[in-house]
Amino acid sequence: MGAHTVTAFDEDLQEIEGLVRDMVSLARSMVDEATQSLIVPDSALAQRVVSEDAVMDSLQRRLDDRAITLIGKRQPMAQDLRAIVGAIRMAGDLERIGDLAKNIAKRVDAVGQSTMPRELARSIEDMAELVLEQVQGVIEEYSARSPEGLVRLRDEDELIDVRYTSVFRELLTYMMEDARNITACTHLLFCAKNLERIGDHVTNIAENAYYVLTGEQLPVHRPKQDETGVPVPAA
């Protein structure tokens, strides 16, 4: 895509794209730190994630402000208009990812009082790894202007759903084995659910990015593998 006749228009667009990148980078480190603080456990790191959420909120406000000013000043059309509206919507999802990472961090102290079985820690860590790959992947595919990559990434959310179902069952087992695990496992279940929700927000971002690039909406339905809502037959 060529440059605008008015160069300041390009600078305004670049500033907004830069803010989206900053938000993605922050979201990624918040999810990473929140998971690490949960597994180690590390209260100080968890506290840092909580404080980073305020930075995320202020980035989103700045992006909204710049986007609205740009619309007012330049009346963007076609792909420029899609890029601005897309950035506003992506920022909304990234801000929610920050909230969910903060929610995980806030449970660190509650979970930390009990010992987490090593296998369970590994399961949650694996799930977090998948989520982090998705967060990183979405910005890479968007930067590479690859609609196909975004569709693939959206479909890969399925893997997170599968992992979440497995963690859910694992946690149930621990709770059934020893009632003293119930408090910690319930907190961990919320953490796993938060990771699964982060995956859903990444999917939204991929769908938005696809629309920005192509002007076409992806079909509403996509593969879902979260089976935790499926009734388990009585033993």
Place this chain on the structure above:
Amino acid sequence: MNVMSETTLENAVNEKVAAAANERIKMRGEKVGVFYGDKQALFDVDLLVRQNQVTALIGPSGCGKSTFLRCLNRMNDTIDNARVVGKITLDGEDIYDRDIDVVELRSRVGMVFQKPNPFPKSIYDNIAYGPRIHGLARSKADMDAVVESSLKRAGLFNEVKDRLNEPGTGLSGGQQQRLCIARAIAVSPEVILMDEPCSALDPIATARVEELIDELRENYTIVIVTHSMQQAARVSQRTAMFHLGNLVEEGPTEKMFTNPDDKRTQDYITGRFG
């Protein structure tokens, strides 16, 4: 004027789309070309104008959009070395046919220009002029009714009803342009051509004219040339993009301004041209 026996493929496809949407074709341009002397200014334009819709013609200066607009009521006939080829029909009738009465054609296809150009006459006579020469009013009462209804349709009546005998040139720019629209309406045209009708108006007068265009659509078919992307997006249902004398792309306005097919349209509407 070359008469083509069959419709072009482009138009045939568009006509099917229009028929499926229950839209009637009012005017049809087929392989329209315009020469000024040896220089060709317009190349093989195939364009359908849908009835009771606003069609916006956009494109950079010199792209041929005004040239095409002026072909639709044979305004190019007034230019000595201009030559039009291809075929243009109004309700299926070739408007460049030898038997066509050009004065009558221009009463069916009226025009509003960039700069408001009221006659140096009273407001009343500005409106009455057309109906008088076309013999559309049999009595003074008839003429009064035509003047009043035309001014009302142009949204100007309440502002001028107490000074109909004052000169039209004494009105503000926006009022003068609406007077010109009222003058065009007075002869009961079927199509109104507008060549950048708001380019000399302030934003409030522009908004009034745009509101008027939206109301007029109910009874008339409108083709408008505009340099304002926002105006084209606001007032039209169809948009046609011209570049270097060619029709680049035509389609529903909504699509043209959110996701156009052609890169030249994309570059032009997003301000990346040249």
